[in-house]
Amino acid sequence: MAGFREATGDLRIEDVTKSFGDFTAVDDLTLSVPRGSFFALLGPSGCGKTTTLRMVAGLEQPTSGRILIGDTDLTGSRPYERPVNTVFQSYALFPHLSVRDNVAFGPKRRGHKDALAMADQTLELVQLQHLAGRKPAQLSGGQQQRVAVARALVNRPEVLLLDEPLGALDLKLRRQMQVELKRIQTEVGLTFIHVTHDQEEAMTMADTVAVMNHGRIEQMGPPAAMYDLPATAFVANFVGQSNLGEGRVTGRDGDFVVADVHGSTVKIPASRCAVTDGRVLFGVRPEKVHLGRTSHDVIDRDRKVALGDDLQATVLDVSFIGVATQYLVQVPSGATWSVYEQNLDVDPIDLRPGDQVWIEWDPAHAFGVAAEGAEILAGSVLADRTIPTPPAETPQDATS
Structure with missing residues (x-):
C-alpha cells in the first residue's frame, strides 16, 4: 500500500476501456496529464468523463488498460491505497464536526500527531482559518466548497480530482470560485483533474482541456486554441457557440478554400480547414460576425476597411x-x-425583429471541419447550448 501512495509523476491512462454490460462508457482512452498541471475533462452527460475520474480514483476498475502515476501501475488498487483525493459536488462534509476537525479527519485517521496543525495550515491556504471552529451548516456554499477542497488537499495527494465541484453554487459565486481554485492549484503545484459539463468553467481554469464524446476524446489542447480552431463538428458545437453550415468545397483561391454553403460562396483559410474537397462544415464564431443595415456597411474598427464575406439576413431576436x-x-x-456586438457606443444601432440587415465577417476567422457528425446539429446552424444536468454521484469520503 505504501508503494502506491508514494507514487509520483505524470498521470497516465493507457488504452483504458470501461464497459457496463453491453454499454461502453470509456472506449480505448489514452492520455497523459503532466504533473502539476490543471487538466479538465469536458463533455455532456453520459460522455464518459465521470467514469474516467472514478477509475483514476479507484472507485471503478477498468475493463481493460492501465492507470499509472509515474511508473507505478495503480490498476487494481483500492481508493485508499492511491495518492489521489476527490472533491465531489455534494462536498460530503461531516455535519457534527467543526471545520478544523473535518479537515483534520484524514491525517488523524492515518495517525499523524500534528493533524490539527496540518489542518490549520491547509485552512490558511483556502483562506478559511478564521472559520475553523464553525460547523458546516454555519457556512455558505462557497465556504463549504473550500472546506471540501482543504480536506482533500491536507494530505498533499499527488492528484486531486474535482467532480463538478462548483455545480451547487450560483453563477457569481461559481465564477469567484473558478479564480480561487486556480489560485490554490498554482500555489500548491499539485495535479488537478477537473470534470465538468460547463465549457466556461473548464476554459477559465484549465491549462489543457480534453473534450469527450461517446467515451473518446474528440480534441485536446489549450482552451484558447480549442475555441479558436475546433477540430470536429462536435467540438465546434459544444465548446461555446458556433454559426455552422454544411456545404461543398468548390475550389481554391490562393491560401483559401472556397465552398458553397446553401448557395452562398464563403472562403476558409486552408490552414484552418480540415477538408480539401467534398462536404465541409463551415463555421464562424458569433463574436467574429458583425452586422449593419447595408452591404459592406460593416467595417473593421481598427483597419477601417470592409471585412469580407457577407450575407443578407433578417433579425429574429435582440437580447x-x-x-x-x-x-x-x-x-x-x-x-x-x-x-454578438460589444456595447461600445452610447447609442448602439437600433435593430428590431423583422429588420433586414447584412452580416459580415473576416474570412480569416472562419474554420472548416468534416461534415460527418454534423447530425448533432439537428438541422440548425446555431449550436444548441442546452446541456443536460449530469446525474448526481453517490457521495464518497474525500479523504479515502
Whole structure:
C-alpha cells in the first residue's frame, strides 16, 4: 500500500476501456496529464468523463488498460491505497464536526500527531482559518466548497480530482470560485483533474482541456486554441457557440478554400480547414460576425476597411446582455445565426425583429471541419447550448 501512495509523476491512462454490460462508457482512452498541471475533462452527460475520474480514483476498475502515476501501475488498487483525493459536488462534509476537525479527519485517521496543525495550515491556504471552529451548516456554499477542497488537499495527494465541484453554487459565486481554485492549484503545484459539463468553467481554469464524446476524446489542447480552431463538428458545437453550415468545397483561391454553403460562396483559410474537397462544415464564431443595415456597411474598427464575406439576413431576436448585445438572425438558407456586438457606443444601432440587415465577417476567422457528425446539429446552424444536468454521484469520503 505504501508503494502506491508514494507514487509520483505524470498521470497516465493507457488504452483504458470501461464497459457496463453491453454499454461502453470509456472506449480505448489514452492520455497523459503532466504533473502539476490543471487538466479538465469536458463533455455532456453520459460522455464518459465521470467514469474516467472514478477509475483514476479507484472507485471503478477498468475493463481493460492501465492507470499509472509515474511508473507505478495503480490498476487494481483500492481508493485508499492511491495518492489521489476527490472533491465531489455534494462536498460530503461531516455535519457534527467543526471545520478544523473535518479537515483534520484524514491525517488523524492515518495517525499523524500534528493533524490539527496540518489542518490549520491547509485552512490558511483556502483562506478559511478564521472559520475553523464553525460547523458546516454555519457556512455558505462557497465556504463549504473550500472546506471540501482543504480536506482533500491536507494530505498533499499527488492528484486531486474535482467532480463538478462548483455545480451547487450560483453563477457569481461559481465564477469567484473558478479564480480561487486556480489560485490554490498554482500555489500548491499539485495535479488537478477537473470534470465538468460547463465549457466556461473548464476554459477559465484549465491549462489543457480534453473534450469527450461517446467515451473518446474528440480534441485536446489549450482552451484558447480549442475555441479558436475546433477540430470536429462536435467540438465546434459544444465548446461555446458556433454559426455552422454544411456545404461543398468548390475550389481554391490562393491560401483559401472556397465552398458553397446553401448557395452562398464563403472562403476558409486552408490552414484552418480540415477538408480539401467534398462536404465541409463551415463555421464562424458569433463574436467574429458583425452586422449593419447595408452591404459592406460593416467595417473593421481598427483597419477601417470592409471585412469580407457577407450575407443578407433578417433579425429574429435582440437580447441585451450587458457587455454585449446578442442578435439572432435568419440567413438565406433558413438557418439561425448568432451575432454578438460589444456595447461600445452610447447609442448602439437600433435593430428590431423583422429588420433586414447584412452580416459580415473576416474570412480569416472562419474554420472548416468534416461534415460527418454534423447530425448533432439537428438541422440548425446555431449550436444548441442546452446541456443536460449530469446525474448526481453517490457521495464518497474525500479523504479515502
